[in-house]
Amino acid sequence: MEPLDTKNDYQKYVEQKTPNSPILKNCFNAFWVGGFICAIGQLIWETCKINGIDTQISTTIVSIILIFISAFLTTLNVFNKIGKFAGAGSLIPITGFANSIVSPAMEYKSEGYVMGVGGKMFTVAGPVLVYGISVSIIIGIIYMIFGFVQ
């Protein structure tokens, strides 16, 4: 083996030795699991429609049921196995968001209900909420201004 002199050489050596993630396999799994979750959502939505429930309320019902399933599977230690297999497929739908709040709540339960569960529940989802809500407010303001112009 050639001696490694610089940090760059070492970096190249590490990159050469590091196994790559199986991107094609991961994409395929993410695609079908993500699609399957969305299909479940659609199924619930259609069921609501058949039973004559208002469209907007149906959408809320879909979210609630998917969030519940995800939170429940998280507590059973099943969701992290699905997540490991499907990656973005289970992370991007609302199921991933529910998991990102339930999992810290479980993990920090040992530190008490106030400072542990209460304080640490949003450690993973917090940035998503802060920037998601902030951006939605900014877009709302822009929309309002353009609305007045029209």
Add this chain to the structure above:
Amino acid sequence: MIKKIGEQTIQFNTPPTILETACIVGPKEANGPLAKYFDQCLDDEFWGEDSWEKAESKIIKETVNTVISKAKLAQNDIDYCFAGDLLNQCISSGFGLRSLNVPFFGIFGACSTFVEGLSLASIFVGSGISQNSICATSSHFCGAEKQFRFPLELGNQRPQSSQWTVTGSGSAIVSRSGQGPFVTTITPRKNC
């Protein structure tokens, strides 16, 4: 006795020796190729405790007790203890070694904690202040994931080359006289 040579190296004229070592590890380590060298392998990451942190405290406490009994010493033969871990305020070693009743130096060097402790213990022994000193360190995969990365139940993917923090603890007694191995010189690295 002990002197500085060159820019940053510490040299011992009468090198201290590592009298005895002990280690206790978790289930994943027990499945590895080094399993036969460990003093104890646990099959439960909680080890009967109700949090990762308490489990890690118990692991380091039992490791230190093991090393003392393996060396056939009593607790009051140990003059100083240098120990650290990865958690905030070094709670595993701090709480775990509370019952040891030995003057305690809490140290933090992340991966280098053990060698840092070994160096300091050797300096204490080599300079003649102490007859026997202990160095110890511990980590817990679940505790480290909780503190530095994501909750275990989070459904994310780990890269194939991601690291896995050891669940376990190692400890050594550094003594003034013994059969070796000896600590002859220490060269601390500059943190650059």
